[in-house]
């Protein structure tokens with residue numbers, strides 16, 4: 007049964023083009039069963055969660071950019087030898103609050119919905135997440151927040167990911183290429199080093215055949231460029247510099263383009279500057295520590311500009327976001 011946590015939501019992908027595919031997105035508290043939990047890098051995993059019945063229906067409508075709150079308090083710790091050295095002290099910490107995660111893929115079939123979450127191991131909750139295995143149950147609240155939107159008249163969509171920000175943009179690539187076949191989609195994926203790029207790094211047949219670097223985007227026919235700060239893969243430098251150079255070489259009409267981005271806030275701030283300089287629409291997925299995820303605790307404030315005024319207001323990352331127009335966000339220096 008749906009437990010409507012906030013009175014329900016009505017969500018639309020795009021003003022007109024998507025009018026017919028409007029869907030009512032219910033959110034609720036559900037139980038998911040772990041389908042798989044694959045290690046894809048040194049500290050990167052991909053968790054598949056399977057939902058049935060009402061939960062399957064709710065998550066079938068999950069949009070790229072939305073997220074879910076996972077209860078990982080009861081997830082088992084991995085064996086001591088599998089705990090990274092820097093997390094040994096923290097590994098025993100109790101997990102009181104749920105943790106937010108976006109969706110890297112959503113597949114509905116035969117009354118079931120499988121949601122993929124791409125995650126990095128950074129603390130006690132994500133460490134316990136690695137201990138989940140097929141058949142385990144996880145309590146999940148979602149889908150929450152708003153998703154990325156597609157304004158009318160766009161010809162190119164540039165997806166810019168930093169580190170673990172890749173997940174929601176992978177799912178966005180899938181939805182954009184399926185729903186907007188005339189839109190050219192290009193992904194820019196950045197990380198500090200090649201080891202920290204959260205991809206399988208396998209050049210599969212499709213990506214090799216197309217000459218594309220990342221199989222995760224090639225499977226949707228999306229060309230991708232990689233950037234690493236240390237030059238260990240792809241462009242040597244920040245992904246934001248890679249994007250700026252690319253935009254310098256490709257004389258696109260600003261109004262035709264939209265940038266979507268997810269990653270560390272410093273990166274998002276630079277993306278917002280680039281978009282402003284080039285007069286390009288830009289939507290960014292912000293991160294905040296989230297205690298409730300449903301607009302109650304007020305812990306996830308994002309300072310936003312008020313249109314036509316010097317004033318700012320605080321919006322909630324969990325309810326008004328996590329996706330914001332880059333022009334409205336006030337970034338901390």
Ligand SMILES: Cc1cc2nc3c(=O)[nH]c(=O)nc-3n(C[C@H](O)[C@H](O)[C@H](O)COP(=O)(O)OP(=O)(O)OC[C@H]3O[C@@H](n4cnc5c(N)ncnc54)[C@H](O)[C@@H]3O)c2cc1C
Nearest residue numbers: 105106107108124125126129130131132170293294295328
């Ligand atoms: C809307 C949203 C979507 C997210 N999607 C994903 C995802 O798809 N994959 C993924 O790997 N992670 C995602 N995150 C981040 C994820 O929630 C955190 O990595 C997780 O909560 C860390 O829990 P922990 O107990 O392992 O580490 P903690 O001990 O809680 O944190 C470890 C370190 O990470 C920092 N941190 C933790 N959470 C956040 C946050 N939300 N924003 C900024 N810094 C934080 C802490 O300050 C600390 O330095 C998302 C966050 C938000 C808000």
Ligand code: FES
Nearest residue numbers: 299301303304324
């Ligand atoms: S996380 Fe509680 S209000 Fe946003």
